[in-house]
Amino acid sequence: MSPKTKNPLPPGNYFFEGNQACAEAAIAAGCRFFAGYPISPSSEIMERLSWRLPEVGGVFIQMEDEIASISAVIGAVWAGARAMTATSGPGLSLMLENIGYAIITETPCVIVDVQRAGPSTGQATRPYDGDIMQVKWGSSGDYQIIALAPWSVQEVYDLTIRAFNLAELYRVPVFVMSDAALAHLREDCRIPEGVDIVGRKKAIGAPHFGTEGPAGVPPMASFGEGEGLILTGSTHDKFGYRKTQDPNIQKCLVDRLNEKVLSNAKEIIQTEEHFLKGAETVVVAYGLVARAALAAVKEARSVGINVGLLRLKTLWPFPKEEIRALRARRIIVPELNRGQLVREVERVTKVEVIYVNRVDGEVMGPGEILEAIKRQ
Numbered sequence: 001m002s003p004k005t006k007n008p009l010p011p012g013n014y015f016f017e018g019n020q021a022c023a024e025a026a027i028a029a030g031c032r033f034f035a036g037y038p039i040s041p042s043s044e045i046m047e048r049l050s051w052r053l054p055e056v057g058g059v060f061i062q063m064e065d066e067i068a069s070i071s072a073v074i075g076a077v078w079a080g081a082r083a084m085t086a087t088s089g090p091g092l093s094l095m096l097e098n099i100g101y102a103i104i105t106e107t108p109c110v111i112v113d114v115q116r117a118g119p120s121t122g123q124a125t126r127p128y129d130g131d132i133m134q135v136k137w138g139s140s141g142d143y144q145i146i147a148l149a150p151w152s153v154q155e156v157y158d159l160t161i162r163a164f165n166l167a168e169l170y171r172v173p174v175f176v177m178s179d180a181a182l183a184h185l186r187e188d189c190r191i192p193e194g195v196d197i198v199g200r201k202k203a204i205g206a207p208h209f210g211t212e213g214p215a216g217v218p219p220m221a222s223f224g225e226g227e228g229l230i231l232t233g234s235t236h237d238k239f240g241y242r243k244t245q246d247p248n249i250q251k252c253l254v255d256r257l258n259e260k261v262l263s264n265a266k267e268i269i270q271t272e273e274h275f276l277k278g279a280e281t282v283v284v285a286y287g288l289v290a291r292a293a294l295a296a297v298k299e300a301r302s303v304g305i306n307v308g309l310l311r312l313k314t315l316w317p318f319p320k321e322e323i324r325a326l327r328a329r330r331i332i333v334p335e336l337n338r339g340q341l342v343r344e345v346e347r348v349t350k351v352e353v354i355y356v357n358r359v360d361g362e363v364m365g366p367g368e369i370l371e372a373i374k375r376q
Contacts, residue, residue: 004193004194004195004196005028005030005194005195005196005197006193006194007028007191007192007193007194007195008027008028008055008056009024009027009028009191010191011191011192011193012190012191013188013189013190013191014188014189014190014191015186015187015188015189016153016157016186016187016189017044017153017183017184017185017186018150018153018156018178018182018183018184018185019041019042019043019044019045019048019114019178019183019184020044020048021153021154021156021157021160021189022045022086022112022156022157022160022176022178022183023044023045023048023049023052024048024052024157024191025156025157025158025160025161026049026084026110026160026164027049027052027053027056027058028161028191028195029082029160029161029163029164029165029195029197030082030164030197031053031058031081031082031083031084031110031164032053032056032057032058032059032081032082032083033053033058033059033060033061033072033073033076033077033081033082033083033084034046034049034053034058034059034060034061034073034083034084034085034086035060035061035062035063035068035069035070035072035073035076035083035085036062036063036066036069036085036086036087037062037063037064037065037066037068037069037087037091038062039066039087039088039090039091039124040088040116040124040125040180041088041114041116041124041125041179041180041183041184042086042087042088042091042112042113042114042178042183044183044184045086045112045114046062046086050062059076059081065094066085066087066091066092066094066095067094067095067097067098069085069087069091069095070085070095070098070099070102070109070111071098073085073109074098074101074102074105074107074109077107077108077109078105078107078222078223078229078231079222079223079224080222080223080224080225082108082164082168083109083110084109084110084111084112084164085109085110085111085112086111086112086113086114087111087112087113087114088113088114088115088116088124089113089115089116089118089122089128089130089131089134090118090120090121090122092111092113092131092134092135092138093134093138095111096134096138096139097139099111099138099139099145099173100139100140100141100143100233101233102173103139103143103145103172103173103257104141104143104233104253104257105209105231105232105233106171106172106209106217106218106220106257107171107173108167108168108170108171108172108173108174108200108220109167109173109174110160110163110164110167110173110174110175110176111135111173111174111175111176112160112175112176112178113131113135113175113176113177113178114178114179114180114183115127115128115129115130115131115177115178115179115180116128116130116179116180117130117180117359117361118130123361125180126180126361126362127179127180127181127182127288127336127361127362127363128179128180128336128337128359128361129177129179129286129287129289129335129336129337129340130336130337130340131177132147132177132315132335132337132340132341133340135147135175135177135316136315136316141254142254142257142258143254143257143258144172144257144258144260144261144262144316144317145172145173145174145175145261145316146163146166146167146170146172146173146174146175146261146268146314146316146317147174147175147176147177147314147315147316148162148163148166148174148175148176148177148270148313148314148315149177149286149287149312149313149314149315150176150177150178150182150287150313151182151286151287151288151290151291151311151313152182152187152291153182153185153186153187153188153189154187154188154189154190155313156176156178156182157189157191159176159313160176161195161196163175163176164197164198165196165197165198166268168198168199168200168201169198169217170217170260170261170264170268171217171218171220171260172260172261175316177286177287177315178287179287179288179336181288181363182287182288185288200220201217201219201220202219202220202221203219204227205227206218206219207238207239208220208221208227208229208238208239208240209236209237209238209239209240209253210237210238210239210252210256211238211256214252214255214256214259214260214263215256215259215260215263215264216256216260217260218238230242235249235250235253236249236253237249261317262317265317268314268317269314269317269319269322270313270314271310271311271312271313271314271319271322272310272311272313273308273309273310273311274294274297274308274309274310274311275297275301275307275308275309276308276309276310276326277308278306279306279307279308279327279328280306280307280328280329280330281305281306281307281308281328281329281330281331281332281373282307282308282309282310282326282328282330282331282332283296283297283307283308283309283310283331283332283333283334283369283373284309284310284312284323284326284331284332284333284345285309285310285311285312285333285334285335285369286311286312286313286315286341287336288363289334289335289336289363289364290309290311290312292334292363292364292365292366292368292369293309293311293334293366293369294309294311295366296366296367296369296370296373297309297373299366299370300370300373300374305373305374307373308328310322310323310326312341315341318341318344318348320344320348323345323348323349324348324349326349326351328351329351329352330351330352330353330354331345331349331351331352331353331354332353332354332355332356332369332372332373333345333353333354333355333356334355334356334357334364334368334369334372335355335356335357335358336357336358336359336363336364337357337359338357338359339355339357342355354372354375356368356369356372
């Protein structure tokens with residue numbers, strides 16, 4: 001971690017909506033390139049960066065579509081920039097092939113997914129958590145990504161900065177999973193004077209696609225630095241040479257793409273506990289729904305029900321050890337979908353799992369979760 005970098009925005013309290021906080025956080029984290037295509041409900045990120053990036057010496061490009069957007073981001077990163085794009089579910093679907101390219105080329109980039117109700121075009125301005133599995137499994141092959149889930153405007157700011165740092169630490173695409181309601185929610189947001197920024201690891205002459213151990217993260221050069229970089233989406237050796245017929249190189253590459261994230265899961269995963277000690281029922285929630293869950297938990301406890309909340313700030317890698325450590329007789333998982341992350345919870349625990357869902361494009365209130373808590 002480098003010394004704190006001075007924030008380009010004067011420190012203080014701002015009344016931001018989630019998308020504004022995301023844009024300012026990206027700039028504070030050192031992002032100097034954004035390529036995107038307008039899509040509700042993420043467009044305010046793009047709009048703000050269109051005038052803010054030039055103010056700090058950055059570059060903004062509106063591309064012809066989302067495929068071109070993620071391609072431009074990958075190119076900018078390999079030219080030496082920190083880069084980001086923002087989209088929603090349909091745009092994310094278009095990006096997935098090149099997200100796979102970012103994964104195999106170990107390109108550190110940030111993708112903000114402001115989720116909306118689907119399938120397809122769906123409800124362009126309504127909140128949903130429908131892309132949880134898409135960001136994890138949408139591309140082909142075996143790999144790992146990192147996905148973070150803020151629950152407030154302040155956390156949109158904080159976790160966007162963290163996303164850039166994690167991307168650099170592990171050379172992996174990192175997703176910030178927002179939604180239409182959080183994107184347009186206005187709240188106080190504290191802007192600090194300085195921000196911790198992880199620098200890009202350099203090593204002249206070192207291989208840029210391999211290390212001694214499977215959990216290692218290799219250094220990353222930029223084009224124009226004299227390193228003779230070779231970049232391919234095909235299976236390659238540690239110097240980037242295409243080696244599509246060698247089973248050992250394929251296994252080594254796939255293992256390392258996975259293990260560099262999984263073996264560092266303890267450093268990546270963040271959760272937050274509320275009233276877990278002795279709780280017989282635990283609500284496991286993420287994103288904006290977790291705020292409704294906390295309100296429901298507090299209401300239930302006020303009438304003597306022994307319930308707690310485990311909030312997941314990191315969705316991928318999945319916090320399986322934190323789930324397994326719960327000493328409850330049942331777990332409730334509320335989601336704005338028909339049950340996506342609940343399947344991961346069911347997979348790692350032996351206790352009863354109950355899911356509460358809402359799929360009508362409206363936010364989930366505490367009452368729906370409280371009803372499930374009271375249902376013994």
